[in-house]
Amino acid sequence: MLNINSTIKLNNATAMPLLGFGTWQAKDGETAYDAVCGALKAGYRHIDTAKFYGNEESVGRAIRDSGIAREEIWVTTKLWTTDALNPEKAFQTSLDKLNIGYIDLYLIHFPVPGLVTKNWLKLEKIFEGGKVRTIGVSNHSIAQIKSILKVATIKPAVNQIKCSPYNYDPEMHEFCKNNGIAMEAYSPLTRGNNLNDAKLLSIAEKYKKSPAQILLRWCIQKDIATLPKSVHENRIIENADIYDFELLDSDIVLLDLFSKFIE
Numbered sequence: 001m002l003n004i005n006s007t008i009k010l011n012n013a014t015a016m017p018l019l020g021f022g023t024w025q026a027k028d029g030e031t032a033y034d035a036v037c038g039a040l041k042a043g044y045r046h047i048d049t050a051k052f053y054g055n056e057e058s059v060g061r062a063i064r065d066s067g068i069a070r071e072e073i074w075v076t077t078k079l080w081t082t083d084a085l086n087p088e089k090a091f092q093t094s095l096d097k098l099n100i101g102y103i104d105l106y107l108i109h110f111p112v113p114g115l116v117t118k119n120w121l122k123l124e125k126i127f128e129g130g131k132v133r134t135i136g137v138s139n140h141s142i143a144q145i146k147s148i149l150k151v152a153t154i155k156p157a158v159n160q161i162k163c164s165p166y167n168y169d170p171e172m173h174e175f176c177k178n179n180g181i182a183m184e185a186y187s188p189l190t191r192g193n194n195l196n197d198a199k200l201l202s203i204a205e206k207y208k209k210s211p212a213q214i215l216l217r218w219c220i221q222k223d224i225a226t227l228p229k230s231v232h233e234n235r236i237i238e239n240a241d242i243y244d245f246e247l248l249d250s251d252i253v254l255l256d257l258f259s260k261f262i263e
């Protein structure tokens, strides 16, 4: 039975909570701090940030102040494209800003043309430094991951991509599964854009859950880690309240097809 502590096992034997908390556009300072405090209070144990979000200091402060043991919280941050020539320095800066001892997952935020494999090898070096438990990629295509796999000593553990029923890529999902790479969904709520879609509303009505909860439950039932973001306490709680129902297989198939209806 899935619950808020359910994890996905990664290819290096670490276990990442399926439900994560997104922080993009959670403004640095009290907004990001309060949002992360609220998420930890609501039971999330996986926080997603990035150098690019500019809020690592506030995110780290909230984690330190939570009183929750560091090893109980999974923390992801990311290498930004403009740091591609010096990933070691960027990693150290993120580590210093977060100030939580180590990072659970460090991702290449976007592939940089011409540096895809070079950057991966640099991430492997960072991993050898012992301050990050897991390394992976984000926004990488199948072809880019294949080129990484040709040179890698350490396989990427995760590909974090935009994913919801409205832009589901079954081919990427299958590729990740076949290669032992966990798929992680960003913008799982479509940034709020499709929450009033009639197709989604009718499924939500059937389960007596909100459209956001249906989208998130779809992810976790497909073993896709998911990262809803909100800076509102009621929504933070709502987005974690997805364990008292189960989508029927037939509804998952229906949701899988939503992307086909986009004109």
Ligand SMILES: NC(=O)c1ccc[n+]([C@@H]2O[C@H](COP(=O)([O-])OP(=O)(O)OC[C@H]3O[C@@H](n4cnc5c(N)ncnc54)[C@H](OP(=O)(O)O)[C@@H]3O)[C@@H](O)[C@H]2O)c1
Residues within 6 Å of the ligand: 021, 022, 023, 024, 025, 048, 049, 109, 138, 139, 160, 161, 185, 186, 187, 188, 189, 190, 191, 192, 195, 210, 212, 227, 228, 229, 230, 231, 232, 235, 236, 238, 239
């Ligand atoms: N790797 C990448 O390139 C990448 C790119 C984008 C995002 N991400 C990560 O993925 C996370 C999530 O993606 P996202 O921030 O793009 O979008 P999202 O989580 O799909 O949607 C967030 C938006 O939905 C609203 N919202 C949240 N819960 C809601 C609810 N229950 N009902 C109605 N509206 C709700 C939020 O508003 P309020 O905050 O005002 O509540 C916000 O405007 C990011 O925060 C980030 O950590 C990664």
